[in-house]
Amino acid sequence: MVTLAEVARHAGVSASTVSYVLSGKRSISAVTRQRVRDSIEHLGYHPHAGARALASNRSRIIALMVPLRTDMYVPVMMEIAIAIATTAREHGYDILLLTGEEGPAAVRRVTGSGLAEAMILMDIQLEDERLPLLREGGQPAVLVGLPADSSGLTCVDLDFAATGALCAEHLAALGHRDLAVIGEAPGVYERHTGFAERTLEGLRERAARLGLRVLHRPCEGGYASLAGTLGRIFDERPGTTGFVVQNEAAVEPLLALLRQGGRAVPEDVSVVAVCPEQVAVQASVRLTSVAVPAQELGRQAVELLVAKLQGRPDEGVVLLPPELTVRDSSGPAPAVSRS
Structure with a gap:
């Protein structure tokens, strides 16, 4: 198994510099950062997730709540979830997928355990029982959907x-x-x-x-x-x-x-x-x-969450404007409607 010290030797930097590049705790020049990343890729180095979490107090895990209901169109939900997982990996995060119907209990479990450092919630109801816990807990979270009251929340949805x-x-x-x-x-x-x-x-x-x-x-x-x-x-x-x-x-x-x-x-x-x-x-x-722009909803949910984790200004509610594409199924109304 490749070690952090071996990455440092290959990149010609100190072990602490490699650690700072991985954790983002200190500013490293773009040239040095790229050299370290090139060495990591060349050597196939993978930081130990448990050790990394203990050292940085960050799990690099996002909990994704996707209640899979029989009365919902599952392919759309899965397309959003896949876009979330793909974008999360681009930012160095893994996804913890919660598919049960636990509602508030799942939010309590995730926020109380410290396993995930942030959450994305889908299938949002106007009066969603999970939202008071999010507001009280203070853990970074993004909703894919828009509740009746979005105050204090970060949401992305089609308008x-x-x-x-x-x-x-x-x-x-x-x-x-x-x-x-x-x-x-x-x-x-x-x-x-x-x-x-x-x-x-x-x-x-x-x-x-x-x-x-x-x-x-x-x-x-x-x-x-x-x-x-x-x-x-x-x-x-x-x-x-x-x-x-x-x-x-x-x-x-x-x-x-x-x-x-x-x-x-x-x-x-x-x-x-x-x-x-x-x-x-x-x-x-x-x-x-x-x-329904499923991939864009998933991508933007992660981008909004990463921004929150990095302390950037919160955008609040992001609504994607709808676009209607005219095809073969719509035309002028008949001159005389059926009676």
Whole structure:
């Protein structure tokens, strides 16, 4: 096993200089720092994690809380988590992944044990039970999501309220007046999950200003569930010509059921989705969509956390602006709506 002393000899510096480069405790010139890093890479040196943590009082571990729920679209959560892990390694941190449904108990365990020196939390609810512990504990933390009260917290998220508004504006500009929102599973709204609630709030506010009528129907997303949901929508609002879908599992069942019902997309009905780019472009009809920037959310969460750990000014709430990409699923409203 390569030792720190061997790295020092190879780089032509003292052992303490190598230690300072690794810990960042003292300022080292860029030339010397690069020489040490080159020697570390050439020799394949890996500092002992336990010894490093004891010496520096830093574990170089970030705890990541990712509750994996059956009513959530797991690929998006995992894409964010992978981006977090990749960016963390670029900064010399490892990830401790917590996937249980412990909520506040997991926060207490992590902050009390000292195992991780910072935390990133996902799946944020408007009134999240974990947040009082974060505020009290003082451990550096970043939320991927936006609670109702973000005071004293660092958050990064897509601006979901603006996303909902953007979807309403797009359909209104095409002449649609009766819209239906195919939402996430009921449990997502029962927990008051931030992204779903904010999308709906933004859409409803903009629709009211534009004179649009909106129906919102949560849906489990499977074919049978969506068939019932779609039937109720057309029973209640036969003139519905615009759909906003925020449920990846509902995309293909919706397109199939519209075809079976004799409604062509986009000639009779327009569909706009809030979903990952991959889901939009691989659908049977390429979807007009607002992409969920999973990789960017993960990357920025780590960058914000590293800034906090280094004592740089806190940016508070960072909301990524939504971008709507027009594809094949949206078009002008039909001249005469179905009755």
